[in-house]
Amino acid sequence: MKKNFKIIGITLLIVLGLLIAIPFAFQGKITDMVKKVINDNLNAKVEFNDVSLSFIRSFPKAHVNVNDLVITNFEPFKDETLATAKGIAFSMSIKELFKDINKEPIVINSISVDEVLLALKTDEFGNNNYDITKTDNTVSPKGNKNNFALNIEDYSINNSALTYIDEGTNVSVYITKLNHAGHGIFSSETSELETTSEANVSLSIDSTNYLSNNTIKLDALIGLDLSNNTYTFKENQGFINELPIEFKGHIQQLDNGQDIDITFENPESDFKNFLAVIPKVYSKNIENVQTTGDFKIKGTIKGLSSEETIPNFDISITSNNASFKYPDLPKRVSNINISTFIKNTTGNVDDTFVDIKTLDFIIDGDVFKSSATLKNLTKNMLVNANINGVLNLANIAKAYPITLETPLTGILRGNFNTAFDMKAIETNAYARIKNSGSVSITDFIFSSEAIANPIHITEANMDFNTGTVSLNNFKVKTGDSDLNATGTIKNLLGFLLSDGNLQGDFKVNSSLFKVSDFMTENVATQKKKIINEDESLKIPAFLDCTINANANTVVYDNLNLKDVKGTLVIKDQKASLYNLTSSMFDGALALAGDVTTKGKTPNFNLNLNANDFDIAKSFNGMELLQNLAPIAKLLQGKLNTNITLKGNLDNDFSPVLSSVTGNALAELLSTKFNTDQSKLISSLEGALNFIDFDTLNLNDLKTQFEFADGKVAVKPFKLKYEDIAIEISGTHGFDKTVDYKAIFNVPTKYLGSDVNRLIGKIDMVEANSLSIPVTAKITGSFTNPTVKTDLSSGVKNLTQQLIKIEKQKLLNQSKDKVKNMLGDIVGANKTKTDSIKKLQDNSVKDILSGIIKPQGTQTDSIPTDSTKTPEKKIKNVLGGLLGGQKKTQKDTVN
Structure with a gap:
C-alpha cells in the first residue's frame, strides 16, 4: 500500500512539475501568436509588457495573460492613446497550443479584461480613432479568412472606463466603474447570452448635461440568431439610478445599419419612481418618503439606424397631481404635474424635439409653473421657455434634502418668456434673443466662511428685454457697507448657457464702503483653497463691464477716502481705472491706471496725483509713500505730488516692491521738520554745528526721484538755511537703507575772526x-x-x-x-x-x-x-x- 501511495505521489509531483515547466516551452509560441493576431487584425501601434502561460490556473485548460497593453493610433490621431489595459486573459484547450496558427484556427473559450481605459473619438471631419481593424481578403490554406474562432462560454470586463467624444456633434459620453459579464455559446447558430452590466454614465450634448454620473444597471437575456444577425431581448430589466425599466424587442444587423424595434416602460407607476431617477447623492434615502400620484415613463424606438438616419422614437414622461414629503423635513412639495415628450417622427436627427408642456409644483403655498420647447437639437438649437411663479428659497432645503454650504433665504418672483437660437447666444446676435417679463428677489441673505459678513440683498429688480436685461434696482448691505446699483446687462443668457462674456454698464452708489466688510482675517488661507500657491488670482475672463462708482466714504485699512468718484472698466482680464477722484489727508487725490492678470504674473500701471496732502497724515497712512520717501513722515506741512509707477503683483494682489519702477515729482508747501523723532536729523545736527534744522526753510521745495530694482534715486535738489545754500542727492532702498550726500556752502563769516x-x-x-x-x-x-x-x-x-x-x-x-x-x-x-x-x-x-x-x-x-x-x-x-x-x-x- 505504501508503495502505491509513493507511486501516486511521485506521479503527481511529475505532473505538477510538467504543468509548471511546459508553459516555458510554449512561451515563445504564445508571444508569436499574440503578435500575429495584432499584426493581422489591427492598424495601430500595440505594446505590451509580458505574455504569460499557465496550465495550473484554469486546468485542464491553458491560461494566457497579456500584461500592460497599450494601443496608440496612427494618423490622423497620431500618438494619441486609444486604449490601455492592465491585463487581458484568455483560456483555451491545451490542444490549441499544438496547432499551426498559419494553417488552423485557434479556438478561444473565455476572455477576461481588467482595468481597461478606452478613449473613443470622432473628429470634426468624421474620422474615428477606433477604425483600426484591417481589411484583409486573404484566405488561409483551409479557406478561413481569420485564424481565430470564438467558442466563448464566459467573458468579463472588470473595473473599466470609457470615454466617447464626437467633436462634430459636440456629444460627450463618460462611463466609469464599468463592470460587464456574459455567459453563452457563440459557436451555435442560435443560442442565448446571459449578461449583467453596471456603470456610472454621464452624457452631455452642446454643453448641456442630460446624465450626470447616473448609475445604470442592466440584467439581460439576449437571444442570438447568428444566421440572421438578430439579437432579441427576452427577459430584461434595467435600472437608471433606482428606477426600474423593462424593455423588449430586437436589433437586427443589416448591411447598411441596424434595424431596431424596442419598447420600454417602468413597471410601477408610483411617484416614488420619479425620485428614483435622481442620483442618490441628491435624493438621499427614498424608502420612507411619503408620495401620492403617479409617474410614468414609456417609449418606443423603431426604425433604421444608419449613417443617414436614426430610428423614430416617442418617449413620454408624465405625472399627475403628485406630491412627496421626506419624513424628517417640515415642508411638502405638492400639485406636481409633469408632461414631457421627446420625439422624432422622420428619422432625420435634426427633427428631434423636446416638448415640456407642463412642469408645475407648489411648496408651502408658493406656486411655480414652467414650460419649454427645444427643437433642432443637433444643430442650431431653438429654445422657447416660460417661467411664472414664486419661490421662497428657504423652503427648498425644508422640502428636499439638498445639502447647501450656507442656507438660502429670500423670495424669488419671476414671470418672463425667452425665445432664442443657440448661435444667437454664441455670436451676441441680440436681435434674435427675444426676452420679455421681469424677475425680482427680496431679502436674499447669503453667508459663507469666505466672506466676513452676510450679504443681504434687500431688493433687486430686473426687466427682460430683447437682447438685454435692465437692472432697475439692486440694494445690498454687508457689515457697515451699503451698495445701490442700476444698469444694463447684455448677453446674460450667453453667459449662463454658453461660454459668452457677461457684459454690462452699471452705476453704483454707496454712502459707506468698507473693504474689510468683504474680506476675512484669513483671506490668504481662503485664496490658497482656490488657487495653486504658484499661481496668482485672476480677473475673470468672462467679465466685460463698465462701472461708474460714487461713494461718500471708502475705508481701506486705516485710509478714509471721501467723495470717491470714478470709472472702472473690466475687460479681457484687465481692470482699468479712469478719473478716480477723492478727498483724503485734507487734500485731493486723483488716480488712473490698470491691473491685468492675463499673463502668468499680474502687473499694474498707476498714475497718482495729490494736491495739498497733509504730509504727516499721508506718509504715515500710505505704505507706498513710506517706501518712496521715508524721511517725509518727519515733515509737517502740505504736499503736492505726481507719481507714475508700474510693476508686478504677488498672489494676493500686493505690489512686489523689487519689481516697481517709475518716477515722481514732489512739491512741499509751508513745510518744516519735526526733529524730535528722527535719529537721522539728530546725527546731522551733531555733525554740523552751524545749522539748526528746527528753523530750516522747506517752502516751495521741489524734487524729482526715480525708482527701480527696489531703490529710489533722488535727483539733486537745492534749499537754503538762512544764507547757507544746500544741495542734496542720493539713493535709498525700500529696505530703508540710505546713501545720500548733502553739500552745505558755508559763508566765510561763519569761519571766525582770524580767518x-x-x-x-x-x-x-x-x-x-x-x-x-x-x-x-x-x-x-x-x-x-x-x-x-x-x-x-x-x-x-x-x-x-x-x-x-x-x-x-x-x-x-x-x-x-x-x-x-x-x-x-x-x-x-x-x-x-x-x-x-x-x-x-x-x-x-x-x-x-x-x-x-x-x-x-x-x-x-x-x-x-x-x-x-x-x-x-x-x-x-x-x-x-x-x-x-x-x-x-x-x-x-x-
Whole structure:
C-alpha cells in the first residue's frame, strides 16, 4: 500500500512539475501568436509588457495573460492613446497550443479584461480613432479568412472606463466603474447570452448635461440568431439610478445599419419612481418618503439606424397631481404635474424635439409653473421657455434634502418668456434673443466662511428685454457697507448657457464702503483653497463691464477716502481705472491706471496725483509713500505730488516692491521738520554745528526721484538755511537703507575772526561773498544712520578762491604801474617795449609768490609759520564748526 501511495505521489509531483515547466516551452509560441493576431487584425501601434502561460490556473485548460497593453493610433490621431489595459486573459484547450496558427484556427473559450481605459473619438471631419481593424481578403490554406474562432462560454470586463467624444456633434459620453459579464455559446447558430452590466454614465450634448454620473444597471437575456444577425431581448430589466425599466424587442444587423424595434416602460407607476431617477447623492434615502400620484415613463424606438438616419422614437414622461414629503423635513412639495415628450417622427436627427408642456409644483403655498420647447437639437438649437411663479428659497432645503454650504433665504418672483437660437447666444446676435417679463428677489441673505459678513440683498429688480436685461434696482448691505446699483446687462443668457462674456454698464452708489466688510482675517488661507500657491488670482475672463462708482466714504485699512468718484472698466482680464477722484489727508487725490492678470504674473500701471496732502497724515497712512520717501513722515506741512509707477503683483494682489519702477515729482508747501523723532536729523545736527534744522526753510521745495530694482534715486535738489545754500542727492532702498550726500556752502563769516581778518587784508568786499562747501555723507539706514563730513574739498576750494582774488588784485596793481611807466617811455623802440613786458610779468610773479609760498616783505600779509598758512587756519576754524556744542550765528562770527 505504501508503495502505491509513493507511486501516486511521485506521479503527481511529475505532473505538477510538467504543468509548471511546459508553459516555458510554449512561451515563445504564445508571444508569436499574440503578435500575429495584432499584426493581422489591427492598424495601430500595440505594446505590451509580458505574455504569460499557465496550465495550473484554469486546468485542464491553458491560461494566457497579456500584461500592460497599450494601443496608440496612427494618423490622423497620431500618438494619441486609444486604449490601455492592465491585463487581458484568455483560456483555451491545451490542444490549441499544438496547432499551426498559419494553417488552423485557434479556438478561444473565455476572455477576461481588467482595468481597461478606452478613449473613443470622432473628429470634426468624421474620422474615428477606433477604425483600426484591417481589411484583409486573404484566405488561409483551409479557406478561413481569420485564424481565430470564438467558442466563448464566459467573458468579463472588470473595473473599466470609457470615454466617447464626437467633436462634430459636440456629444460627450463618460462611463466609469464599468463592470460587464456574459455567459453563452457563440459557436451555435442560435443560442442565448446571459449578461449583467453596471456603470456610472454621464452624457452631455452642446454643453448641456442630460446624465450626470447616473448609475445604470442592466440584467439581460439576449437571444442570438447568428444566421440572421438578430439579437432579441427576452427577459430584461434595467435600472437608471433606482428606477426600474423593462424593455423588449430586437436589433437586427443589416448591411447598411441596424434595424431596431424596442419598447420600454417602468413597471410601477408610483411617484416614488420619479425620485428614483435622481442620483442618490441628491435624493438621499427614498424608502420612507411619503408620495401620492403617479409617474410614468414609456417609449418606443423603431426604425433604421444608419449613417443617414436614426430610428423614430416617442418617449413620454408624465405625472399627475403628485406630491412627496421626506419624513424628517417640515415642508411638502405638492400639485406636481409633469408632461414631457421627446420625439422624432422622420428619422432625420435634426427633427428631434423636446416638448415640456407642463412642469408645475407648489411648496408651502408658493406656486411655480414652467414650460419649454427645444427643437433642432443637433444643430442650431431653438429654445422657447416660460417661467411664472414664486419661490421662497428657504423652503427648498425644508422640502428636499439638498445639502447647501450656507442656507438660502429670500423670495424669488419671476414671470418672463425667452425665445432664442443657440448661435444667437454664441455670436451676441441680440436681435434674435427675444426676452420679455421681469424677475425680482427680496431679502436674499447669503453667508459663507469666505466672506466676513452676510450679504443681504434687500431688493433687486430686473426687466427682460430683447437682447438685454435692465437692472432697475439692486440694494445690498454687508457689515457697515451699503451698495445701490442700476444698469444694463447684455448677453446674460450667453453667459449662463454658453461660454459668452457677461457684459454690462452699471452705476453704483454707496454712502459707506468698507473693504474689510468683504474680506476675512484669513483671506490668504481662503485664496490658497482656490488657487495653486504658484499661481496668482485672476480677473475673470468672462467679465466685460463698465462701472461708474460714487461713494461718500471708502475705508481701506486705516485710509478714509471721501467723495470717491470714478470709472472702472473690466475687460479681457484687465481692470482699468479712469478719473478716480477723492478727498483724503485734507487734500485731493486723483488716480488712473490698470491691473491685468492675463499673463502668468499680474502687473499694474498707476498714475497718482495729490494736491495739498497733509504730509504727516499721508506718509504715515500710505505704505507706498513710506517706501518712496521715508524721511517725509518727519515733515509737517502740505504736499503736492505726481507719481507714475508700474510693476508686478504677488498672489494676493500686493505690489512686489523689487519689481516697481517709475518716477515722481514732489512739491512741499509751508513745510518744516519735526526733529524730535528722527535719529537721522539728530546725527546731522551733531555733525554740523552751524545749522539748526528746527528753523530750516522747506517752502516751495521741489524734487524729482526715480525708482527701480527696489531703490529710489533722488535727483539733486537745492534749499537754503538762512544764507547757507544746500544741495542734496542720493539713493535709498525700500529696505530703508540710505546713501545720500548733502553739500552745505558755508559763508566765510561763519569761519571766525582770524580767518575773516586774513581774508579782509586781501579784500573786505570779496570776503563777504566767499563760501566753503562742507560735504556730509549719510549711509546706513533711516533708523541707524552714519554721518561723515568731508573738509578737504572745502579747504581747497576756499584757498583757490583766496589765491584767485589776490592774483586779480596784484594784476590790477601791475596794470597801474605799467600805465605810469608808459607815460615816460613814449616813442621808445621795440627793445624797451619787451623790457616793460618782462617787468610786468616779474612783478606779478613776485607778488603771487608771497601768496603761494611766504617770503620777503609779504610776511605781514601771510604768516611764515607753516601752521599759520591760510589752509591750516581754515582747517582749524572748520574743526569748530563740525561737531561739539552747537553755536549761534552771532557767536560763530565773533
